[in-house]
Amino acid sequence: MKVVGITTQQEFYVGSKDRNFRINEFLLIQDLYQSNLIGEVVEARTFNRYIPLNIYGDFVDSAVLESLKALGYDVDEDTIYIAKVRLLNEALYPVQTGSDVRLPEFSEIKDIMLKTSPQNGLVLGVIRNTDDVANGMDPELKNILHTFEETGLKEQTELPFIMDYKSMHHYPHIGVFGGSGSGKSFGLRVILEEIMQKNIPTLVLDPHYEMDFSSSPDYIKNSNVDFDNKFKCMQVGTHVGVKFEDLAAGDLKNLLDAASNLTDAMNNVVDVLFKKRDSYNSFSTRLDMLSQAQEEGSPDRIQRRVETAENDDERKAWEERKVLYLSYDKMCPYNSVKGILWRLRRLYNEGVFSKDSRDIESYLKDGKLVVIQGSTRILQVYSTYLLNNIYHKRRDYKDALYKKIPTEYFPPFIIVTDEAHNFAPKGHENPSKSIIKEISQEGRKYGVFLILATQRPTLLDETITAQLNTKLIFRTVRASDIDTIREETDITAEEAKRLPYLRTGDVFISSALMGRTIFGRIRAAYTMSPHTLNPFDELLEKSKEEDEKYNNILLKKLPISEVDMLNLLIEIEKEDGITLTRERLEEKLQLLTQKGYIKKEDTIFGYRYINN
C-alpha cells in the first residue's frame, strides 16, 4: 500500500494491488519526512482497467473472460484498490506521495479508539472494520459482547465501542437519531442496559410501553445479566401520579397547561381560586359552584335560588355560591372558569391525581432505572410536573451544599425519552419543553443529563439539539433530517450520503469527546422489547387457538344434526361455560367445515355435520 496522487495535509489517496480497503478502517502512513500519521478510510473504490470491460469502447462478454481464465489469466486479479484517506489530525505538510502505508497495531491507535475501560464505560457495540487491529487488543477488551447479524449472533471480532459516561460531566447529553426500523430503539435499549449495570439513577419516559427489561431474546443463551432488580415500570394513573395536596399554583398551572393551553384569564383563575393545601375535591367543588353561580347571571337571581330552595342543604349551597360569586365573578370570567374545570376533570379522569410520585424518588435514590409509561399526551403532562419536581430537588440539594445548608440528599440522574420531539418540539411552546430546555442548558452543573431519542431531529428544539454533545445517528432517509444532522454534527458529506443506506444497527457516533465520527455497530441486546411478535403472526396464532378451542368442544359432539342444535347449545353452555346463539354455532360449524376439520352431509332428516 502506498500513498498515490496529489496529497494535502488532510486528505490523499492510497493505492494497493492486493488488499481491498474498507470504509472507516484505519491506516498508518509512514511518511519519511514527518512522524507516522494515522488516517481513516473515508471512501473505498476498486478499479479494474479491463472491467467495466471497456477497452477502446468494446464491451467484453463473460464468455471471453471465462476463456481467458481457462488459459490461466484471471482478469479479476488485475483489480486495483484505491482508498481516500483522511488524517485524524492535520499534518504539518502534505503527506509525501509514495509513502508506505500499513495497518496500524492496536497499541498505535488504542488512545484514539478507546477513551475508557469496559469497567468504566458503557459497552455499546463495536467499531466497524477494525478486525485487523482487534487481533492485538488487550484481553480485557476481547469477547465482551456479541453483535447481531443477518446470520444470527456473531462473536466479537472488532474493537469494542465504549462510551465514557463519566465524560458527560464535560460533554453532557446524548442524542439518538434514526428513522423507524433503523435500530434506534434498539440502541436506546442497549444504552439503558449499560446504564442499569452501572446503577445510575435514570428516569425513562416511555410512550411506546416497550422499555421492559424482563425477557431475553432466544439468541441470548445462559447470559448472567439480570435486570429484574434494576428497573421499575410504572404507569401514570396506575402506579404513579401527582399528589394534588403537594401542588403549588405554578405546578398546577403547568399541569393544566399541558392538558391544553391556558389563556391568561385561565392562569388568573387558578391564581385567584387555588388555595394552598387544596385537595382535588375542594378545588374542583369551588370551581363548580362558582360556575353554577355564574350561570344564574346576577346576585339577585342567586338570591332567588336561595329563597326557593327545597331544603336546608340546597339553601346552604346556594348561599355559598353567592359568596363565591360576589368575591370572584369580577376577576374570573365564566368561560375561563369552565375551561379550568374541564381541564382539571380531564386530568382527574386520566388518573393523574390518584397516586403520588414518591416511589419514583425512592427508586432513583436506589440507583434504579424508572420507566414511566403512558400515552404521549399523558406523559407530556406528567413529565412536566415530574421533571420540574425532581430536577429542582437535585438542584436545591446542590445549591444547599454550596451554601453549606444541610438538606436531604438527592442523587444526580439521567433522563431518557424516546420521541423527544413530542416533549421538546421546535417552533411552538410546550410545558415539558421549558424544563427539558432548562436541563439541557444547565443540567450539567447539577449532574442531570438527557438522552433524547427521536426519528425527527428536525422537529426537535434547536437549542436542545445544540446541547447534545454525543450523537448516535442511525439510518435516516428523510432529506430534511439528514440536513439537520449535517448541521448539528461533524458528520462529513460522504458519511451523510451513506445515512439512507445504513444497515439496521449500524450507527455513526459523533462525539465531542472523540472529536470525530466513529462508524460502529450496536451490540446485541440482552433483553427484548415486549412488542417483538409480528402482528400477523399474532393473528395466525390467535385464529389457531380459537379453532382448537371450538374443535375440542365440537368434535366430541359429532355427529351434530340440524335438529340437535338447540340441545347442543344448552350442553355447551353447561359444560364449557360458553354461551352461543344458534346462528353463531352454525357459523362456527361452517368455519370448521371450510378449514377441513369436519364435513357436512345431507340426510333424510336434514343436514348434519360428521367427522371428516
Add this chain to the structure above:
Amino acid sequence: MDTLNRDLRDKLIRVNEEIKAKYNGIASNKEELRDFIKENIGDIYLSKKMKINELKEIEMLGGVTGVDGSTNRIGGSSPHYIEIYQGLAKNTKNKNDPLFLSEIYTPLIPEKSLIQREEEKEVDEKNIKLATIEIEVAIESIKRYKPYAIIMDGGLIRYNIYAGKKWLELVDICEEKDIILVGVIKDIKTSMIGEALKKSYNDISGELYDRELLFGLLEYGEVIEIDEDVNKKEPQGYASAFIRSSLQPMAIGIDIIESQKKYLKEMVRLVLTLTPENSRGVPLWLDIVDKEVKISDDMIKALMERYLDRAIYEKFFVSERDKRS
C-alpha cells in the same frame, strides 16, 4: 459560409456516387462475390469456438503469449525530439511476470541507439525499431517460459520487411521448439480478392481492397482460408485466413508461418474464442497487452520531468506547440 458549405456538400455527394459506381457489379453482390471467393481465393467455412477443456489443455502446454509494441514521441521537429519504444510479451499463465523491453532514441545522441540499423532510411527508422523490439521481447519471453503459441499484434510480413534477420531468428526458435507463431491483423491492407477479380473481370479497374470487399460478406465466425498460390506474401511463406470474429461486419486477418500451416484452423478458433462478440473483432488478450504496453503522453511527460534536468528538458524537448495551451 453558406456557399462554402454547399460546395463541400456537393463534393461529398459526388464522392459517394463515385464510390458507389466503383463497387457496382460483383463487388456489391454478396452471393456472387462469395461464390467467386470460394472458387478463386479459398474455402469459406464456419469456425467454432474452443471448449473450456481445449483451452485448459493449451494452458497446460504453456498458455498463450501476446506481443505488442508501442512508441511515443515527445518534443518538436528533428533533432529535438525523443522517442520511446516499448515492447511487451505477456503470457496468460504467468500474468504477474510480463516481460517489458524498452528503448530510447533521440537524434541528439545517435550513437546511443542500441538497435543495429538494417537500413539507413530515416522514414523507416521508427518501424524498424518497433518491429525489432517486438521480436526481441518475443525471443526474450520464450527464453523464460515456453508458451504454446505466440500471437503478434499485426501481420507477420511487417517483421520480414523491417527486421528480417531478427525475425528469422524468432521463426527458427519457434520451429525448433514447436511454438506456434501467428499474427493477428486488425486492419487488413491486402488486395488479394481485388486482384483476382481484376484478372477475371475486365470492367473492373483501380484498386479494390480486401477490407472493403470483406465488409459484411462473412457471417459471424465464418473463415476464408486463403489458398497458397493466391497468397503472395513473399519471400518467406505464410499461410493466412480472414475471419469475421465479432458481430461487427469487419473481418480480421490471421497469419501463420508456412511450416505451421496445420495449426491455422486451431489458431483461427483460438482467436474467435478470445474475441468478445460485441467488439471490434480483436482478441481481448491482444487488447489487454496493447493497453498495458501503451504509455500515456502524460506519463512520459512526467517521467521526463522527473529524470531529465529541467534545463535539458526545456531546452531540447519542449516544442513551441507544447507551450500552447
